[in-house]
Amino acid sequence: MTNPEGADAAEPAADSTADSAAQEDAVASEANAESAAAVTMTSEDAAPGEILLRVTDLKKHFPVTKGVLKRQVAAVKAVDGLDFDVRAGETLGVVGESGCGKSTMGRLITRLLEPTHGTIEFEGRDISHLGTAGMRPLRRDVQMIFQDPYSSLNPRHPVGAIVSAPFKLQGVRPEGGVKKEVQRLLEVVGLNPEHYNRYPHEFSGGQRQRIGIARALALKPKLVVADEPVSALDVSIQAQVVNLLDDLQGELGLTYVIIAHDLSVIRHVSDRIAVMYLGKLVELTDRQSLYDGAMHPYSKALLSAVPVPDPRGKAQRGEDRILLQGDVPSPLNPPSGCRFHTRCWKATRVCKNEEPPLLQLRTGHQVACHHPENHEDQRPEDTELLSVAEKTADELDSERSAIEQRDREAVGKP
Amino acid sequence: MTDLSKTGTAPGEPTDERSPAGEHYLDVRDLVIHFPTDDGIVKSVDGLSFQLEKGKTLGIVGESGSGKSVTSLGIMGLHTVGQYGRQRARISGEIWLDGRELLHADPGEVRKLRGREMSMIFQDPLSALHPYFTIGKQIVEAYRIHNDVDKKVARRRAIEMLDRVGIPQPDQRVDSYPHEFSGGMRQRAMIAMSLVNNPELLIADEPTTALDVTVQAQILDLIRDLQKEFGSAVIVITHDLGVVAELADDILVMYGGRCVERGSADKVFYEPQHPYTWGLLGSMPRIDRDRTDRLNPVQGSPPSLINIPDGCAFHPRCPYADVPKGDVTRTERPELREVGSGHFSACHLPREDRERIWNEEIKPKL
Numbered sequence: 001m002t003n004p005e006g007a008d009a010a011e012p013a014a015d016s017t018a019d020s021a022a023q024e025d026a027v028a029s030e031a032n033a034e035s036a037a038a039v040t041m042t043s044e045d046a047a048p049g050e051i052l053l054r055v056t057d058l059k060k061h062f063p064v065t066k067g068v069l070k071r072q073v074a075a076v077k078a079v080d081g082l083d084f085d086v087r088a089g090e091t092l093g094v095v096g097e098s099g100c101g102k103s104t105m106g107r108l109i110t111r112l113l114e115p116t117h118g119t120i121e122f123e124g125r126d127i128s129h130l131g132t133a134g135m136r137p138l139r140r141d142v143q144m145i146f147q148d149p150y151s152s153l154n155p156r157h158p159v160g161a162i163v164s165a166p167f168k169l170q171g172v173r174p175e176g177g178v179k180k181e182v183q184r185l186l187e188v189v190g191l192n193p194e195h196y197n198r199y200p201h202e203f204s205g206g207q208r209q210r211i212g213i214a215r216a217l218a219l220k221p222k223l224v225v226a227d228e229p230v231s232a233l234d235v236s237i238q239a240q241v242v243n244l245l246d247d248l249q250g251e252l253g254l255t256y257v258i259i260a261h262d263l264s265v266i267r268h269v270s271d272r273i274a275v276m277y278l279g280k281l282v283e284l285t286d287r288q289s290l291y292d293g294a295m296h297p298y299s300k301a302l303l304s305a306v307p308v309p310d311p312r313g314k315a316q317r318g319e320d321r322i323l324l325q326g327d328v329p330s331p332l333n334p335p336s337g338c339r340f341h342t343r344c345w346k347a348t349r350v351c352k353n354e355e356p357p358l359l360q361l362r363t364g365h366q367v368a369c370h371h372p373e374n375h376e377d378q379r380p381e382d383t384e385l386l387s388v389a390e391k392t393a394d395e396l397d398s399e400r401s402a403i404e405q406r407d408r409e410a411v412g413k414p
Numbered sequence: 415m416t417d418l419s420k421t422g423t424a425p426g427e428p429t430d431e432r433s434p435a436g437e438h439y440l441d442v443r444d445l446v447i448h449f450p451t452d453d454g455i456v457k458s459v460d461g462l463s464f465q466l467e468k469g470k471t472l473g474i475v476g477e478s479g480s481g482k483s484v485t486s487l488g489i490m491g492l493h494t495v496g497q498y499g500r501q502r503a504r505i506s507g508e509i510w511l512d513g514r515e516l517l518h519a520d521p522g523e524v525r526k527l528r529g530r531e532m533s534m535i536f537q538d539p540l541s542a543l544h545p546y547f548t549i550g551k552q553i554v555e556a557y558r559i560h561n562d563v564d565k566k567v568a569r570r571r572a573i574e575m576l577d578r579v580g581i582p583q584p585d586q587r588v589d590s591y592p593h594e595f596s597g598g599m600r601q602r603a604m605i606a607m608s609l610v611n612n613p614e615l616l617i618a619d620e621p622t623t624a625l626d627v628t629v630q631a632q633i634l635d636l637i638r639d640l641q642k643e644f645g646s647a648v649i650v651i652t653h654d655l656g657v658v659a660e661l662a663d664d665i666l667v668m669y670g671g672r673c674v675e676r677g678s679a680d681k682v683f684y685e686p687q688h689p690y691t692w693g694l695l696g697s698m699p700r701i702d703r704d705r706t707d708r709l710n711p712v713q714g715s716p717p718s719l720i721n722i723p724d725g726c727a728f729h730p731r732c733p734y735a736d737v738p739k740g741d742v743t744r745t746e747r748p749e750l751r752e753v754g755s756g757h758f759s760a761c762h763l764p765r766e767d768r769e770r771i772w773n774e775e776i777k778p779k780l
Contacts, residue, residue: 098626207715236694236712236716238711239697239698239709240711240713263701264699265699267700267701269699288704304631305631306627307656308659308700309656309659310659310683311680312680312683313702321631323628324631327596
């Protein structure tokens with residue numbers, strides 16, 4: 001923010017939150033912005049586009065122990081070297097199959113887990129190894145929305161107590177009293193404020209998820225990490241919650257990290273998308289480039305596997321569909337080199353021996369692959385396909401010819 | 415019976431689509447499944463009718479609690495006699511399978527059909543497979559109940575089926591226990607088990623909901639191939655419109671235990687005639703298109719099956735409930751009427767209004 005207008009721009013945003021505390025913050029940040037002038041922003045509120053969270057070489061290995069002495073015999077490499085940034089005001093979507101480490105990643109950046117290796121910087125401050133006390137002030141800024149609205153709310157507490165817990169824990173006294181603020185929050189997420197004294201079991205799944213969202217928003221966080229926020233909900237309710245998250249982001253200027261396995265939902269909500277496979281990032285780019293031209297074979301296969309509600313395009317999709325063989329290997333003993341080589345139809349010798357680094361191949365498009373799709377080959381000299389790849393390629397061919405055969409038969413019929 | 419001359423210009427006047435019994439391979443007529451509980455009667459299925467031919471796939475779509483699974487269990491005859499022979503559910507209607515009526519048939523006869531003529535794939539393979547027995551043993555059991563063969567033959571058959579559904583090294587994996595399989599492989603094993611007797615009717619209840627997308631694609635492909643191979647009739651029950659679009663020839667949309675719309679996949683996806691179907695389509699984020707501004711979900715939540723709203727079960731959530739519909743009152747239940755060839759919808763909205771709303775308001779936003 002180098003121009004004086006930047007400071008003005010912060011004001012309407014503060015107005016919309018209609019809260020004096022936020023205004024004070026905004027005033028403080030204005031002052032900071034002025035004093036910092038052209039220097040990089042170090043103020044409390046990162047401006048849109050500034051880096052809010054930076055993760056460097058993040059790893060989390062869960063030990064596997066054996067015997068009475070709890071000797072460590074192996075480690076589940078749930079997250080094994082992640083590098084990415086989250087910019088203020090954006091939504092980063094994280095996708096991957098179950099077991100790829102996306103939830104562990106979410107718990108690491110909210111520091112519900114301590115990383116084994118690497119750093120997490122929030123607003124420029126290293127939070128990777130802060131203790132409970134050290135994290136407490138930061139908990140106001142980083143909040144989480146959980147997947148299961150049934151187990152994430154205490155069944156013995158009324159909604160009022162659940163949503164006001166953050167105020168109590170942080171010693172915050174909202175203007176107008178806690179009760180009034182909680183009722184305002186309930187209204188914001190589309191619940192009836194009079195339900196203040198009801199218990200979670202009196203609400204439906206979608207309403208419970210809204211309670212969880214109200215709780216996460218209570219302290220006006222900067223970053224909200226949502227782990228599968230809609231996967232437990234019915235289609236129509238899912239859409240309501242997606243819309244709600246969307247509206248809240250617009251109103252409150254939130255930054256989201258949304259973790260989900262549903263690529264349609266991710267496409268709808270995200271600005272940038274990270275694709276994970278076995279604890280690694282394989283591709284990180286903005287929404288448009290991922291869905292229009294995924295470079296990593298895994299992303300491409302993942303996208304092509306999603307069933308599309310469009311029966312007329314079925315035949316075309318059948319041809320384009322890439323059916324991956326087998327299941328995700330165990331993170332206990334991940335494959336050497338590129339972790340995807342055991343299922344990839346392009347895998348060559350180099351894929352087995354050498355791990356591809358996450359490189360920026362186009363502006364804002366990072367990929368970890370030796371032989372990317374929609375881009376020139378990184379290792380053109382290496383052409384010898386691995387046996388898996390040959391088999392997969394064969395199967396793809398035979399599948400395609402089977403489809404052609406089927407189509408021909410269909411045409412032949414009256 | 416509503417007065418049709420006032421409510422619309424439905425071409426197929428009679429809602430009574432009765433044809434002689436046995437004309438269709440599967441013919442479900444006016445199926446009602448109610449469960450009496452302490453809180454009241456749960457009306458899980460409340461007057462459902464549909465037909466299915468061999469070689470065709472019917473997709474049943476609806477949200478949780480719309481009666482999809484109860485319907486499938488009802489067809490399999492699993493609600494008829496409860497544990498210890500007690501009748502737990504109140505069932506009426508008729509289910510005709512290949513010219514035989516099942517609902518009033520002798521339970522012993524139905525039992526002979528179950529697993530041989532009709533079989534089922536369940537949502538969660540871990541709870542549908544017995545954890546104490548090997549996969550092979552469970553498949554062998556299913557085979558030997560209906561076929562008088564010795565264990566060796568049955569075991570060969572089990573290995574053959576495991577191979578067919580794409581389990582690697584079937585001759586070794588046949589001796590594995592369910593917990594030794596991954597989610598996708600368990601689902602494959604269950605498909606192998608349900609297909610071991612070449613059933614002619616296969617009911618898949620949320621077959622891929624518990625699976626990852628890449629594995630889901632494999633399983634959907636497998637179901638499609640097997641259907642081609644065996645020519646069976648398939649019912650796929652799911653809440654995922656993508657899955658039905660991939661598999662189904664016909665689609666039945668359920669809401670509050672009733673069918674609100676039924677027709678070919680093409681009709682239901684491209685010319686839907688019921689506001690609930692519009693809502694479902696509007697709720698889905700699309701992977702094949704860039705985002706439109708916001709989703710257009712149905713407001714509110716699904717009704718309780720104990721207290722299904724009077725009249726159209728959808729009217730409290732329907733944005734068009736206030737559109738004038740002649741002298742139809744709110745408490746009048748809309749009948750399923752033919753709105754196009756083989757396309758049925760249960761809605762009081764006059765035809766012109768329906769078409770106008772779909773073309774002008776809903777379609778552009780999808």
